[in-house]
Amino acid sequence: MNIVVCVKQTFDTEAKIVLDGSGNIDGSAVKLVINPYDEYAIEEALKLKEKFGGDVTLVSMGGERAPEALKTGFAMGADRGVLVTDPALEDPDEWACAEVLAKAISQIPYDIILTGRVAIDDGSGQVAVRMADALGVPSVSCIVELSVEDGKAVARREIDGGTELVEVCLPAVLTAQKGLNIPRLPSMAGIMKAKNKELKKLSLADVGIDASGFSRKMSVPKLSLPNPRKGGKTVPGEPAEAAKELARLLREEAKAI
Amino acid sequence: MAKGIWIIVEQSKSEIRKVSLELLSTARAIADKTGDPLVAVIPGKGVSGLAGTAAAYGADKVVLIDDDKLADYTTGAYTSALSKLIRKEEPNAVLLGNTAIGKDLAPRLAHRLGVGMASDCVGMEYDEESFLVFKRPIYGGKAFAELSACERPAIATIRPNTFPLAAPDEARKAEIANESANIDVEDLRAIVREVALAASARPELIEADIIVSGGRGMKGPENFHIIEECADAIGAAVGASRAAVDSGWIEQKFQVGQTGKTVSPVLYIACGISGSIQHLAGMGTSKVIVAINKDPDANIFTVCDYGIVGDLFTIVPLLTEEFKKLV
Amino acid sequence: MNFDLNEDHLMMREMVRNFAEQEIAPGIEERDELEEFPEELWKKCGELGLAGVTFPEEYGGVGADYISYGITIEEISRVDASLGVTVSAHSSLCANPINIFGTDEQKKKFLTPLATGEKLGALGLTESLAGTDASGTQTTAVRDGDEYVINGSKLFITNGYYADTYIVTAQMDKSKGHKGIAAFIMEKGTPGFTFGKKEKKMGIRSSATYELSFEDVRIPASNLLGEEGQGFKIAMVTLDYGRIGIASQALGIAQGAYEAAIKYSKERKQFGKTLSEFQVTQFKLADMALQIEAARLLVYQACQLATEHKPVSKHSAMAKLFAAETCNKVATQAVQILGGYGYTREYPVERYMRDAKITEIYEGTSEAQRMVIASHILKEF
Numbered sequence: 001m002n003i004v005v006c007v008k009q010t011f012d013t014e015a016k017i018v019l020d021g022s023g024n025i026d027g028s029a030v031k032l033v034i035n036p037y038d039e040y041a042i043e044e045a046l047k048l049k050e051k052f053g054g055d056v057t058l059v060s061m062g063g064e065r066a067p068e069a070l071k072t073g074f075a076m077g078a079d080r081g082v083l084v085t086d087p088a089l090e091d092p093d094e095w096a097c098a099e100v101l102a103k104a105i106s107q108i109p110y111d112i113i114l115t116g117r118v119a120i121d122d123g124s125g126q127v128a129v130r131m132a133d134a135l136g137v138p139s140v141s142c143i144v145e146l147s148v149e150d151g152k153a154v155a156r157r158e159i160d161g162g163t164e165l166v167e168v169c170l171p172a173v174l175t176a177q178k179g180l181n182i183p184r185l186p187s188m189a190g191i192m193k194a195k196n197k198e199l200k201k202l203s204l205a206d207v208g209i210d211a212s213g214f215s216r217k218m219s220v221p222k223l224s225l226p227n228p229r230k231g232g233k234t235v236p237g238e239p240a241e242a243a244k245e246l247a248r249l250l251r252e253e254a255k256a257i
Numbered sequence: 258m259a260k261g262i263w264i265i266v267e268q269s270k271s272e273i274r275k276v277s278l279e280l281l282s283t284a285r286a287i288a289d290k291t292g293d294p295l296v297a298v299i300p301g302k303g304v305s306g307l308a309g310t311a312a313a314y315g316a317d318k319v320v321l322i323d324d325d326k327l328a329d330y331t332t333g334a335y336t337s338a339l340s341k342l343i344r345k346e347e348p349n350a351v352l353l354g355n356t357a358i359g360k361d362l363a364p365r366l367a368h369r370l371g372v373g374m375a376s377d378c379v380g381m382e383y384d385e386e387s388f389l390v391f392k393r394p395i396y397g398g399k400a401f402a403e404l405s406a407c408e409r410p411a412i413a414t415i416r417p418n419t420f421p422l423a424a425p426d427e428a429r430k431a432e433i434a435n436e437s438a439n440i441d442v443e444d445l446r447a448i449v450r451e452v453a454l455a456a457s458a459r460p461e462l463i464e465a466d467i468i469v470s471g472g473r474g475m476k477g478p479e480n481f482h483i484i485e486e487c488a489d490a491i492g493a494a495v496g497a498s499r500a501a502v503d504s505g506w507i508e509q510k511f512q513v514g515q516t517g518k519t520v521s522p523v524l525y526i527a528c529g530i531s532g533s534i535q536h537l538a539g540m541g542t543s544k545v546i547v548a549i550n551k552d553p554d555a556n557i558f559t560v561c562d563y564g565i566v567g568d569l570f571t572i573v574p575l576l577t578e579e580f581k582k583l584v
Numbered sequence: 585m586n587f588d589l590n591e592d593h594l595m596m597r598e599m600v601r602n603f604a605e606q607e608i609a610p611g612i613e614e615r616d617e618l619e620e621f622p623e624e625l626w627k628k629c630g631e632l633g634l635a636g637v638t639f640p641e642e643y644g645g646v647g648a649d650y651i652s653y654g655i656t657i658e659e660i661s662r663v664d665a666s667l668g669v670t671v672s673a674h675s676s677l678c679a680n681p682i683n684i685f686g687t688d689e690q691k692k693k694f695l696t697p698l699a700t701g702e703k704l705g706a707l708g709l710t711e712s713l714a715g716t717d718a719s720g721t722q723t724t725a726v727r728d729g730d731e732y733v734i735n736g737s738k739l740f741i742t743n744g745y746y747a748d749t750y751i752v753t754a755q756m757d758k759s760k761g762h763k764g765i766a767a768f769i770m771e772k773g774t775p776g777f778t779f780g781k782k783e784k785k786m787g788i789r790s791s792a793t794y795e796l797s798f799e800d801v802r803i804p805a806s807n808l809l810g811e812e813g814q815g816f817k818i819a820m821v822t823l824d825y826g827r828i829g830i831a832s833q834a835l836g837i838a839q840g841a842y843e844a845a846i847k848y849s850k851e852r853k854q855f856g857k858t859l860s861e862f863q864v865t866q867f868k869l870a871d872m873a874l875q876i877e878a879a880r881l882l883v884y885q886a887c888q889l890a891t892e893h894k895p896v897s898k899h900s901a902m903a904k905l906f907a908a909e910t911c912n913k914v915a916t917q918a919v920q921i922l923g924g925y926g927y928t929r930e931y932p933v934e935r936y937m938r939d940a941k942i943t944e945i946y947e948g949t950s951e952a953q954r955m956v957i958a959s960h961i962l963k964e965f
Contacts, residue, residue, distance in 0.1 A: 013515050013535050017399040025400065036516055075595060094364070095373055120515055122395050122402075124376040126364035129332070133368040138333055138446040141361040144509075154450070158510065159357040160461050161269070162454035166331070168447040178516055179509040185603055188633030188646040188656075191595045217373030219387065221402035223395075226541065232562035239571045246547065246563055247579035254562065256524035256545040257467070257491055257583055554851055 001054035001148075003045040004105055005078065006115035006128065007038040009062055009069035013120060023223055034069045037116025039076075039183040040176035044146055045114050046077045047181065052148070054111075055079040059104055061089060061097060067199060074194035075186030081197065082108070086204040088211035094122075095217040098130030103207040106135060110171055112153065117142045117175040125175075132173035139173035140166045144180050261318075261348040262288050263410070265339065266299040266311060267358055273299075273307050275422070275464050276354030278314045280415055282423035284352060285315030287383045293349055294318055297431070300338055300438070302328035312431035314423060319431045324438035326445065329452065330358050332365050333444035340369040341439050348410050350389055352381075355414035356463070367412045375404055375413040379521065379542055381420075389413070397515035397538030416542075417464040418521040462511065465494035467524040468540075470513055471506075472498035474529015474550060474569055478506040483573050484528060490580040496520065496540075498530045514539035528569045532557030549573060587881075589651065596652050600659035603632060608664045615666070615790035616935055619782075621746055622667060622790060629671055630701015634660070637675065639683050643691050644699035650887035654832040658883075661836025662843075665939035666790040668836055669946075672829030673742040674698065677947075678705025678751050681822045682769065685810040694749055694769055706747035708738035708770075708796050709819055716952045718753070718819055719762035723798065725754035732768060732808065734801040737780065742946070744794025745779045748772050751822075752796070753815045765815035769807040776801035787938035824897045826947045827904035828890060831883045834907035834943040838879065838914040841936035842872045845918035848931070852922075859921065868921060872914045879907040898960035905953035908943035915940040 011017075012031040020026040034042075045056045058073045058081040060066055070081040084104050092100065105113065113132075118125035125141075132139035144163065145156035154167050158177050168174075186194070204211045235242045235249065250257045262284050266277040281297060288295040297311035300322040308319040320342070326334045335358075343351060343366070351366070353359035355377045367374035379401075380392030387405035391413050395402050405411065462468065469488040471481055481495075488495045496513040497506070513520055515535040525543035530536060532548070532555055540546070541560070548561035549569050558564045565572050589597070608625060615622055629635055637653040639645025646652070653675065661668030679698040682690060697703040714720035723736025734754050741750075750770045757764035770777060780795025810818050846869055849859035859865045882903040889896045915937040919926035926933045944950045 011396065013397070015396070015399075016534075017396045019400070025396075071591070071595070075599075093373060094376075095368065095371075098368060120397060123393075123397060124364075124374075125360055126367070126374055126376055129361060129364035130368035133336070133365050136443070139361075139365070140447065141332070142357065157357075159452070160463065161457075162452065164329075164449050164453065165451040166447055167450050172446075178512075185599050185632060186595070187631065188596060188599075188637055188648060188652070189641075190633075191592055191599065192646060192648055194595070195592070215407075217371075217407055218375065219405045219407060221395075221404040224401050224403070226398065226401060229541070229546070229560040231559045232564065234558070234564045234566060239565075239567055240575050242565045242567065243572055243575035243579050246565060246576060247583060249563055250524065250545070250547070251583055254524070254545045257580070554853065 001048060001052040002109045002111045003048055003054060003056045004108065004110045004113045005038065005041050005045045005056060005058050005073070006101055006113065006131070007042065007058050007060050007069055007073055008035045008116075008119045009033070009060070009066050010035045010119055010121040017225065019223060019225060025223065032065055032068060034072045035116050035119045035121075037118060037120070037176055037178070040178065040180045041114035041116055042073050042076055042078060043181045043183040044176060046184070048112065048148060049077075057082060057108060059101060061085070061092070061100055070199060071194045072186065074197040075190040076184055077190060079197065081199040082202060083199060084202045084204070084207060086211060088204055088214060091220065093216045093218045094124050094126035094130060096214060097127045098134050100204070100207060100209060101127065102131045102134035103209055104202060105131070107207065112148065112170055113137075113173045115173070115175055117177050128173055128175045135173070137171050137173060138168045139175070140168055141175045142177040143174050144177050146174065146180065260293065260346065261296045262291070262293045262350045263296045263298050263343070263348045263352065264316070265351060265353045265359075265362070266297050266307065267354055267356060268299070268301060268304065268307060271306070273310050274354065274356070276356060276415070276417040278310070278422055279417065279420045280352050280354060281311060281314035281316055283381065283420035285423060287389070288317070290383050291349070296320060296348065298322065298339070298342070300327045300335055308431065308433050310425070312429050313425035313427050315429070316431045319433045320436055321433065322436050322438050324440070326440050327438055329449035331447045331449060332361055333447055334438070334440050335362050336365045336369055337440040337444035338438040340366055342436055343370060343410060350411045350413075353414045355416045359414040363412055363414045370410070372408050372410065372412060373406050375406070377519065378413050378415045379419050381413065381415060394519070394542070397535065398519065398541045399534070399538060416519065416521055418466070418523070459488060460492065460494045462494045462496060462513070462518055463520055465520070465522050467491055467493035467526070468496045468513070468520055468522045469493045469526045469528065470496035470498065470530060470540075471501055471528050472530030473500035473504070475501055475506060480570070481507055483570065487526070487573050487577040487580065490577045491584060493526075498533075498536050527557050527561070528573055530557055531555045532560060592648070593651055593655060596648070597655050597659060599632070600634065600656050601662075603628070604659055604663035608660065608667055612664050613929065619784070619789045621792045623746065625667055626670060626704060627701065629667075634671055635674060635701030636679065636699025639679060639695060639699040643683070644696040650828060650890040651884060654828060654883055654887040657829050657832035658836040658839065661833040662840040664790070665833055665837050665936070666788045668833040669742055669788055669791050669830070672826070672833055673707065674705045674747070676826035676829040677707035677742075677822055678747070678749060680825055681751055681767065681809060681818055684821065685767075685814070685818050689806070690769065690809070698749055703748035704743055704746055705749045705751075706741055706743035707822065708741050708750050708752040710738060710740050711736070712739050716949060718816060719765075721753055721755045721765055723752070723754040725756050725766055725768065727805070728802075730805050731802045732805060734768065734770070734798045734803065736798050738796040740783060740946070741794050741796050743792055744796055745782070746792050750796070751809065752798070753819055756812055760813065762816040763813050765819075766812045767809040767815040767818045768803055769809055770801065770803055774801055774803060785942075787935070787940070787942055823947055824900055825890060827900035827953075828883070828886050828896070830943055830947045831879075831886065831900065831903040831907040834904070834911040834940070835876070835879050835883050837936050837940050837943065838872075838876050838907070838911035841911070841915040841918035841933055841940075842869075842876055844931065844933050844936070845869065845872065845921045848922050865921060868917050872917055875910040875914060879903070879910040882906050898957055901948070901953040901956040904948070905950055905957070908950060911940040911943055
């Protein structure tokens, strides 16, 4: 089984967000990690490989530091990687990412494509679904259970208020939600072998995209930081008294109940 | 002539979901400025009964797409039906709730139409030059991005509870149109085998007006009834911090935070939650935050509107009793 | 000279740290309280390759260098010094002598399952009359045809009872003193090989420490490690490398205690300020950081020498001595910073303090390390 996993390098969830002089996010001092949801996708891919054989190819886009994220995936057990890296891809929107990834993936054989349900940096959760459309394959979002048999995937996905079981023909794109599995730690041997795995770097031209005709579909975002919330009132008194006063404040002052 | 602002209406248990009504309410005001007709598009099976409510909340026109193949939501069938209609009518904007369906449908629709999209917006304003300016959280709410679509339609999903509900005008009438679904066969490669909805009388976490959440301070799964009782006293949803979920005390679907659900209720009551940066990312847009924690130095006290320093096992049950007196 | 860890090392550190924080940390207080050996965690160590970091791939190991090993033991011990010594004793004291002195056949048979973590290893060296002075060995071995017959007992054996494979030293010719000692590979379950009492210890309480007892234990001649009479040398070389493990364990304890202290000092308020705002606390923390950094450099230097197959004896003794003394100072200061809370089991620093003491005692006391260092420097001068 040819399994493709799309991974993105993101800021660590602990990272503090700071804007530089020109209003862009300053990522220079930030620890970068593999998008946590993509780790669930890698784990699921490795489990499929263990069951059905075949191999796991990581596909990513990014700059200089992106290979670090791929190396984490290699250490977990992925077999090879494809990284699309191009100066024209400095600030792609979701449409562009989906087009690039779809072009890169269409160059390799695939039976199933897994990725995280959302990247924790831009939080848009669009790219995987768009990519499925670009590839002309179905997709199932936000899966918490997966079984594959006879060219079909049966996935349980999270919906509002519950779950549903969706059967889909392969190839398909499936996006991983927390709860799908517990990603393995890379082993010592996995780490030692990671640097020897094949990482193919491709430019936009290599995937058949003309960088000059590549424009955004959304305006370049104007960034701002949230107004910091200030700590409010501490409701004093003995527990019974404080609880009573809090209920009163919520009703009369905050009008929240 | 303006071509319309479309709201893709979602239903649940034969009623229009609250977030769709919020979108109709807020888009009504925008449509009044732009002169666009406000169109409620309702895909599904047996949806004609919903037209009246859509009209009451401001729709000028209700488009019903009634089809057996739309009875269960599947990405492909909905994309196929809606993208064809959008191509035909060329609306200026298509808005969806940032729900499980909205999050899955909107990107596929946008890609099929070859346009951009803004996800999980917590703000939307009309602007003469760029039409709609969307504001959306990035880095789990640690920053915000404002952006607009370069082409039409402008597509966005809007976070539930972002906009207030208008008062419905039951006398309001809308033009009703029926459209056929016209689904391509290659968009029917997924089928829903089973839907399992949790048998809970509590509101859906992402749409709830009030959420009562428990964290590490709950000490164990056996204590979550304290949170549930408090929630039930005021019709609230139950939430949890990552610490409580990762300890296995409560299911993952209750997790609020950067790697859980992002919520924006009117009132968020955090019990025994220290207030990590990741948790704040998931609930920082709540209108009123209450913290109950025994540690006076807990970070949650730096962001809450009201705080009680004390033992949640004593305070929360007392608060529950007080709430019962109020409602 | 380059003080940077390479990418592999950084990734290994992150992996072991995640493992320690996510999987070793839960239940640690209970294991300490109940003196419970964590068999499941040991299995997990094996799966992650932590049981055979430095051993060749052909014998089931990872084939990594000694810095990787040092980092492994340090990161485990930063959270749980008991599991730290379990892995260190297994690797350094049992698998390593087989790797250095074993025949290809012995390595295939004994090293491979040890390196994969399928089996746990231990060294039976110390006896009631042979502590720092290993030449006092009373356990005897007698050749009988294709077998050796072993009689005697061993004391304070780390991983005893739980280990599958033991290196045991025994006297074959008392007249030759330490040159009469031989080392053998003995398997659990061999008739006559039994376990005595489990020691009740001050610290590292969830590591297993047992007495071993041999009554006419017959082992095949092919289980002789090295040659007859080489046992003392094997033990000394083993301990030279073993000190790297204990030095790393001590470093991890120091790091863990230091982090607990610094975290507490930034949270705890007295007189309206956090403890960390008081100069008296700052000076304590600065001294802790300084000693840990110095210890780390000594430990990594010893690791690097071992990787390059250069003599390690002096440097591993220095690293072990300094790191052991450092972790005792740091853990004691950490308890002091936490005050009354630090003395209770609600916080981990009292455990770090109890765990720290043994690093000045086992695999050569601090006094023995000074003897080793002195003998080297006097020879060199």
